[in-house]
Amino acid sequence: MPQTTTGAPNDIPKDFHAIRTKEIIYAIRRLMQAEEHYTKELNKVYNVSAAQINCLIALHENGPLPPSQIARYIMVNSSTVTGIIDRLENKDLVKRSRISKDRRVVTVELTRAGQSLAENAPPPIQQKIIDGLNSLSPKELDDIVLSLKRLTEMLDVQDLKVL
Numbered sequence: 001m002p003q004t005t006t007g008a009p010n011d012i013p014k015d016f017h018a019i020r021t022k023e024i025i026y027a028i029r030r031l032m033q034a035e036e037h038y039t040k041e042l043n044k045v046y047n048v049s050a051a052q053i054n055c056l057i058a059l060h061e062n063g064p065l066p067p068s069q070i071a072r073y074i075m076v077n078s079s080t081v082t083g084i085i086d087r088l089e090n091k092d093l094v095k096r097s098r099i100s101k102d103r104r105v106v107t108v109e110l111t112r113a114g115q116s117l118a119e120n121a122p123p124p125i126q127q128k129i130i131d132g133l134n135s136l137s138p139k140e141l142d143d144i145v146l147s148l149k150r151l152t153e154m155l156d157v158q159d160l161k162v163l
Contacts, residue, residue: 024151038125046121047091051076053121055084056093056110060118064097064109093117 039050046053051074058073059065065073071081085108088094093114097107110118133141 028151035125042121046117048088048093048117048121049084050125051080051084052088052093053117054124055081055088056114056118056121057124059094059108059110060115064099064107066105066107070108088114 035050042048042050042053048056054074055070058070062069062073067081067085068078070085071078074081074084076084085094085096089096091113092111094108095111097109098105099107133144136144
């Protein structure tokens with residue numbers, strides 16, 4: 001933290017907010033760049049996106065699942081998972097089945113190629129974050145959660161307008 005001129009505890013330099021804001025924006029950009037880099041490498045080496053590998057891993061770990069459960073496991077909405085499954089099906093990595101008497105119920109399962117890829121692909125990028133967070137104290141975790149919640153509330157995606 002920059003030094004103050006008077007030494008009073010509540011006396012903060014005029015540029016404190018500007019400096020910290022830049023540091024926060026830089027950290028967010030680094031997170032986004034890491035995800036982009038990971039996705040590019042996955043696409044280059046395995047011809048799949050990060051979301052697609054997450055889907056394959058969810059199916060590998062849990063067996064055949066309906067799309068709604070896949071969406072919950074990989075933390076996307078149902079309409080997004082439909083596109084992910086479509087692309088994986090086109091690559092012959094998953095197949096849709098109707099194994100229920102109710103023909104509306106679809107289950108997604110791995111093909112042999114999908115099974116092989118799920119077993120050999122690198123772990124999702126969020127695994128690095130999970131591993132790092134597991135080493136933190138409860139207080140440190142609470143601080144991160146509260147800070148991220150405040151940031152996401154500031155963003156409020158519902159109100160975003162692109163002019």
